[in-house]
Amino acid sequence: MNGLDEESLAPQTFLYGCTLEAGKEVTFSPEDHELEHQLDLKLACVDPSTKDELNLVEVEGQDAEGQKIKAALVSLKPSTLPSVCLGGFTITPPAVFRLKAGSGPIHLSGQHLVMMETEQSFDEDD
Template sequence: MPLSPIQEKVALAGCELTASTKSYTFQVDEEDDSDHILALSVVCLTDGAKDECNVVEVVGRNHENQEIAVPVANLKLSCQPLLSLDDFKLQPPVTFRLAAGSGPVHLAGWHRISKD
């Protein structure tokens, strides 16, 4: 019997974290049996950012299903306004949180959905 080709869709993904919107959760339908990968490419300060430390955390679950928060970027307008994360891959659900600073911080990447 021939193997069916893998069906794949890729879409751009992004969000903005600010003083009023400090977190964003990317999740998929629990009944969806597709494989989902979210890849984070760039984190950058956008227009209106102050010269302060802006720390972005990724909140997810470890292998023991415990919630963990990991800082992935510490941006400051005067010394590092942008960080390339080289398609840092995450499995949804995942939350991005502005742990320090007021932003605005823009996160950009892509979302791949694969189905056998």
């Protein structure tokens, strides 16, 4: 437990931001064996350079059966809805973000939470 006291089990909060463009996917996959990482997505927004078309953000992650799945997250269009609150969408790594439609750029932002790993072993696959 490396000298951590009880308080330090609370997650630490860092800033996260990335930008999606056509053909440019972003991976969230921190390499770490002692700490647990989570992404708490807060906002998606367009850029002044984003073309006026529907931009659909897709995230690829793992479902409860341990399978890789893709979920369509949010649609933005500069002239209709330039920003959307994502309501604290928790992403467990590894995850990949990409544009399923539109050419962006679309900005994603949120909080990168880092906490002490807790042993959890009740996988469905056991």
